[in-house]
Amino acid sequence: MTGFADILIGLSLLIGALFTFVGSFGLLKLDMPMKRLHGPTKAGTLGIGALLMAAMIDSFLSGHGTIQHILIMAFLFVTAPISALFIAKVHIHTGTCQKPPQPSEDSQWATKAVVDTQET
Amino acid sequence: MARSVLRRLLPHPALTLILILVWAILNSSLSLGTIVFGAILGILIPQATVAYWPDVPRGIRFGKLVSYTLLVVWDILVANVQVAWIVMTKPNAKMKSTWVNVPLDIKTPEAITMLAGTITLTPGTVSADLSDEGHCLLVHALDAEDADAVRDDIKQRYEARLKEIFE
Numbered sequence: 001m002t003g004f005a006d007i008l009i010g011l012s013l014l015i016g017a018l019f020t021f022v023g024s025f026g027l028l029k030l031d032m033p034m035k036r037l038h039g040p041t042k043a044g045t046l047g048i049g050a051l052l053m054a055a056m057i058d059s060f061l062s063g064h065g066t067i068q069h070i071l072i073m074a075f076l077f078v079t080a081p082i083s084a085l086f087i088a089k090v091h092i093h094t095g096t097c098q099k100p101p102q103p104s105e106d107s108q109w110a111t112k113a114v115v116d117t118q119e120t
Numbered sequence: 121m122a123r124s125v126l127r128r129l130l131p132h133p134a135l136t137l138i139l140i141l142v143w144a145i146l147n148s149s150l151s152l153g154t155i156v157f158g159a160i161l162g163i164l165i166p167q168a169t170v171a172y173w174p175d176v177p178r179g180i181r182f183g184k185l186v187s188y189t190l191l192v193v194w195d196i197l198v199a200n201v202q203v204a205w206i207v208m209t210k211p212n213a214k215m216k217s218t219w220v221n222v223p224l225d226i227k228t229p230e231a232i233t234m235l236a237g238t239i240t241l242t243p244g245t246v247s248a249d250l251s252d253e254g255h256c257l258l259v260h261a262l263d264a265e266d267a268d269a270v271r272d273d274i275k276q277r278y279e280a281r282l283k284e285i286f287e
Contacts, residue, residue, distance in 0.1 A: 003264055010210060018204075019200060019204065022204040022207055022208060024247075025207065026207040026210070029207065029212070030207070030212060030215075031212045032217065034217065034246075034248075034260050035212075035215065035217050035262060037246050037260070038203065038207075038243065038246060039207070041241065041243055041246065042200055042203060042204060042243045044197050044248040045200065045241055045243065046196060046200040057226065065149040066145075067145055067148075068145060068146065069143050070145070071142060071146065071212065077237070077241060078237070080240070080241065081236060081237040081239075081240035081241060081247070084240045084246055084247075085181060085236065085240065085247060085248065085249075086269075087158045088246060088247075088248035088249065089248065089249060092248060092258075094251055098219065099247070100219045100221075100258050101219055101221055102221075102249070102257070103221060103251035103255070103256035104221055104223050104256055105251065105253075105255040105256050106251035106252050106253040106254075106255050106256060107209065107251075107252060107253075108251065108252050109251055109252065109256075109258055110249055110250050110251065110252050111248070111249050112249075113252040
């Protein structure tokens with residue numbers, strides 16, 4: 001029984017390591033700022049998720065099991081999109097990316113609207 | 121009268137429950153002391169933050185929220201593999217990254233926040249901005265042949281379900 005759980009832990013660690021590697025590799029390899037933002041979102045979801053899964057199985061095996069790892073996951077899922085949004089907004093604000101198309105319904109994107117009022 | 125007192129004491133009942141649950145998990149115990157202190161936090165924190173979150177979301181269908189969460193987790197797994205393959209094998213010049221303009225049918229801030237978060241968490245798309253009056257979402261796609269297909273996918277797969285959950 002322990003053997004099976006050990007294999008499961010090893011597998012989770014490998015998957016986690018693989019996707020965190022792909023995430024950081026993407027950050028290096030991709031060429032445009034907005035594209036590079038896609039790299040870390042992978043590391044932040046499946047990479048960390050699999051690593052935490054390994055830690056959780058191990059904590060249950062060693063006798064004092066907790067589900068605190070699920071909390072780490074939940075907080076990460078709630079906060080990661082916020083920082084990604086901020087970085088994207090900075091790129092739009094400073095113009096270090098392709099110009100986004102006009103929104104189809106309202107007058108302007110929120111970040112651009114701030115720039116417009118500052119200029120006038 | 122009693123209702124308005126209760127509403128002032130517990131402006132976000134669901135948030136109170138979540139805070140008690142989080143406190144219990146953080147302490148890994150279900151003893152009375154933990155629950156009581158969790159309840160104190162669960163009463164104080166929503167009162168301190170109610171000024172920044174004045175409208176209480178009502179009529180959330182929790183059953184559908186659970187199935188939506190499972191769907192998103194599954195999509196994260198699938199999209200992770202797809203995007204990892206694109207990142208590792210496709211040369212930069214061949215990637216067609218585009219902006220996608222998603223007009224929104226959902227109106228409540230909580231639903232729009234959930235949609236933007238879902239889009240960012242599923243690899244391959246990042247939500248970048250909201251239009252100034254909140255009717256459009258700007259999404260950046262890493263590698264998309266057709267921006268309209270990405271838009272329709274987001275609208276059908278996530279937005280329609282969120283509309284059922286929140287509105």
